Amino acid sequence: MIEETLSSAAAQQFYDRLGAGHDRAEFYEARAKQRGLELLAARPGQRILNVGVGTGKEHLQIQAAAAPNGQALGLDLSPVMLRLAHQRTGAPLCRANARFLPYPAASFDALFSSYMLDLIPVRLLPAFLAEFWRALKPGGRLVLVSLTEGVNLPSRALVGLWKTAYAISPTACGGCRPLQLAGMVAAAGFSHIDRDVIVQMAFPSEVISARR
Numbered sequence: 001m002i003e004e005t006l007s008s009a010a011a012q013q014f015y016d017r018l019g020a021g022h023d024r025a026e027f028y029e030a031r032a033k034q035r036g037l038e039l040l041a042a043r044p045g046q047r048i049l050n051v052g053v054g055t056g057k058e059h060l061q062i063q064a065a066a067a068p069n070g071q072a073l074g075l076d077l078s079p080v081m082l083r084l085a086h087q088r089t090g091a092p093l094c095r096a097n098a099r100f101l102p103y104p105a106a107s108f109d110a111l112f113s114s115y116m117l118d119l120i121p122v123r124l125l126p127a128f129l130a131e132f133w134r135a136l137k138p139g140g141r142l143v144l145v146s147l148t149e150g151v152n153l154p155s156r157a158l159v160g161l162w163k164t165a166y167a168i169s170p171t172a173c174g175g176c177r178p179l180q181l182a183g184m185v186a187a188a189g190f191s192h193i194d195r196d197v198i199v200q201m202a203f204p205s206e207v208i209s210a211r212r
Helices: 008-040 057-066 079-089 122-135 153-168 182-187
Strands: 047-051 071-076 093-095 108-114 136-147 191-200 203-211
Touching: 008 057, 008 079, 008 108, 008 136, 008 191, 008 203, 047 057, 057 071, 057 079, 057 108, 071 079, 079 093, 108 122, 122 136, 122 182, 153 203, 182 191, 182 203
Parallel strands: 047 071, 047 108, 071 093, 108 136
Antiparallel strands: 136 203, 191 203
16 A cells, blocks of 8 residues: 655645546546445435535435425535535535544434545554544544545556655645555444445446445
8 A cells, every 4th residue: 555645735736726626536436425425325314424525416315305394414624626516516614634624523323435545644544544534423424435446457546556656746646646555444333334345437436435
C-alpha cells in the first residue's frame, strides 16, 4: 500500500482547479458510487453525512432519499467543490477537514464517503475512521468507496500503470492511490463489514459497508 499522498493543501488546490471537470470521473467511478448509495439505503427521516461531497451528484440522491423530514449534510476541503455542490443541491454544506468533523458525537444515522480516503496518508486513516465512528449513532451505517487493487488482468494492469504514474507525480493522479480498507474498518470497531469490488473501464473500486 502506498503510504503517502498529497498534503491537504495540495489536494485542495488540485480539486479547486479541477472544478466541474471532476464529473468526468463518472466514466470509471459511477457504478461503484451507485452501489455505495444502494448499500447506504438512505431513508426518509434519516440524518446523513456525506464526507467529501465533490460536485454534489451523489449528494443530490442522498438528499432526495432522506426527504421530506430527514437531513443530508456534506463537507469538503475544496471551496470550489462546495460551491458546485451547493449550486446542484442547495443543501447545507461546510468546509472542513474530515479528520475533525464539526459535529457532535452520535449525530448521524449514516455516513457516506466516496474517493476521499484514497487521498489520505495511511498513517492518518485510523484517525479518520475513528471520527466516522464518533459521528455515527450506534447501529449507524458506514459506506466507503475508493480506488483499490486490481482483481482481474485488465484492472491489475491499469493499477500497475497508475502506480507507475503515481511514483512520478502523485498530483497527476489527483493524489488517489489504491487502498484496501476492510481491515482498517474492522480495527476501528465497525462490524457487519461487507466488501465488494466493482471494475468499470478496468478501474477497480472497493465498496465497503459496515455498522457502528
